Amino acid sequence: MPAKKKIIIYGGAFDPPHKGHFALMKAALRIAPAALYIVPGFRSPFKDFPAAPYKDRAAMLKDGLKAEGLIGRHKGGRTRITVHPFEFKQKRLTYTWRTVDFFKKLHPDAERYFLMGSDCIETFHRWKHYRRILSKAVLLAGRRPGFGLKNLAGVPYVQLKGRFPLITSAALKAALFAGRRPRGLLPATFSYIARKGLYLGALRRRLKKTLTPERFAHTAAVTDLALELGLRYGADPLRAALAGLLHDAARDLPPRALVRYAARSRLRAPGLNEMLKKAPLLLHSYAGADLAAKRFGVKDRSVLNAIRQHTLGSRKPDLLSKIIYVADLAACDRSFPEAGTVAALARKDLDAAYLRANYVKLIYASRAGWRHPESAKVWNSLRTREKNR
Numbered sequence: 001m002p003a004k005k006k007i008i009i010y011g012g013a014f015d016p017p018h019k020g021h022f023a024l025m026k027a028a029l030r031i032a033p034a035a036l037y038i039v040p041g042f043r044s045p046f047k048d049f050p051a052a053p054y055k056d057r058a059a060m061l062k063d064g065l066k067a068e069g070l071i072g073r074h075k076g077g078r079t080r081i082t083v084h085p086f087e088f089k090q091k092r093l094t095y096t097w098r099t100v101d102f103f104k105k106l107h108p109d110a111e112r113y114f115l116m117g118s119d120c121i122e123t124f125h126r127w128k129h130y131r132r133i134l135s136k137a138v139l140l141a142g143r144r145p146g147f148g149l150k151n152l153a154g155v156p157y158v159q160l161k162g163r164f165p166l167i168t169s170a171a172l173k174a175a176l177f178a179g180r181r182p183r184g185l186l187p188a189t190f191s192y193i194a195r196k197g198l199y200l201g202a203l204r205r206r207l208k209k210t211l212t213p214e215r216f217a218h219t220a221a222v223t224d225l226a227l228e229l230g231l232r233y234g235a236d237p238l239r240a241a242l243a244g245l246l247h248d249a250a251r252d253l254p255p256r257a258l259v260r261y262a263a264r265s266r267l268r269a270p271g272l273n274e275m276l277k278k279a280p281l282l283l284h285s286y287a288g289a290d291l292a293a294k295r296f297g298v299k300d301r302s303v304l305n306a307i308r309q310h311t312l313g314s315r316k317p318d319l320l321s322k323i324i325y326v327a328d329l330a331a332c333d334r335s336f337p338e339a340g341t342v343a344a345l346a347r348k349d350l351d352a353a354y355l356r357a358n359y360v361k362l363i364y365a366s367r368a369g370w371r372h373p374e375s376a377k378v379w380n381s382l383r384t385r386e387k388n389r
């Protein structure tokens with residue numbers, strides 16, 4: 001009897017596709033399948049800034065496959081490799097069992113494999129209808145550093161030879177959001193991203209035109225630290241990057257322009273009248289949030305709040321608000337002595353760093369001759385909470 005034909009299904013976000021994905025595909029091709037289907041998932045669009053659109057993720061996959069010699073001129077073996085729009089066409093998050101069902105119908109007589117990294121195997125028994133997946137496909141897994149070979153939770157799988165790089169998409173995206181080139185990306189993928197301005201590239205380019213070079217450098221430093229702290233404390237990297245990049249969007253406006261802006265846009269801020277008279281520069285965080293929304297299309301409340309609250313702080317800051325406030329004061333471009341201490345503290349205890357940063361600003365404001373009543377209230381409220389911690 002002739003051997004059954006094999007097909008492999010490879011699902012994932014591929015946002016963006018990276019070296020780990022391609023290494024896994026290369027290894028999987030050793031089982032000589034007739035077809036490999038790469039199925040990028042539908043990404044629930046983030047309210048204002050969606051993940052890279054499907055067509056870009058599909059294009060980056062195809063570029064990468066070509067660059068790696070898997071399709072096109074250097075066609076390896078006889079496997080037909082397809083980037084398949086099944087999940088994208090569902091227009092909503094699709095569970096893997098549905099995808100596997102679909103390919104079973106397409107290839108009822110084939111030996112079906114579902115490809116994944118070994119870090120996914122650990123949680124596979126929590127996937128929806130995982131037994132149903134197992135009844136229709138054999139799991140094919142590559143081992144990533146730090147993940148063992150055991151039959152985890154009784155889930156059987158076929159182990160691919162080799163070790164595969166552990167590249168986390170959060171760290172990869174954080175680097176892209178900061179305008180850096182992550183090592184985990186193929187050059188072809190990185191140039192596609194740069195060309196299309198994906199992962200905030202387009203926003204960074206626009207922002208650069210509106211800020212002075214010094215301000216842009218400060219903004220980049222704040223974004224770097226915000227992303228680092230975000231990864232450490234579990235904040236969404238996209239939100240951390242947006243708030244970091246846009247926090248000083250209005251900082252280059254001179255005080256008189258800020259006063260006019262406040263009147264024209266009916267900005268709301270605590271102690272507005274006093275601020276207008278005594279320290280109009282403080283308005284830049286409120287005008288910044290307004291610009292972020294109107295000029296840069298940000299709708300996310302937590303991002304806008306973090307921008308707004310980066311001058312006076314907040315009595316009840318959320319995680320992102322704390323991160324931006326601290327990162328603004330402690331970014332590596334800051335030369336005053338407390339910056340380094342606050343940055344070091346932030347890597348250990350964000351709440352303590354937030355309290356310290358508030359204290360530092362309060363002292364500076366007092367020395368300058370005027371302390372906004374709200375910042376004193378924020379300080380008192382934080383102190384009381386700290387004592388009860």
Ligand SMILES: [Fe+2]
Nearest residue numbers: 247248251310
């Ligand atoms: Fe600022």
Ligand SMILES: [Fe+2]
Nearest residue numbers: 222247248328
């Ligand atoms: Fe700043």
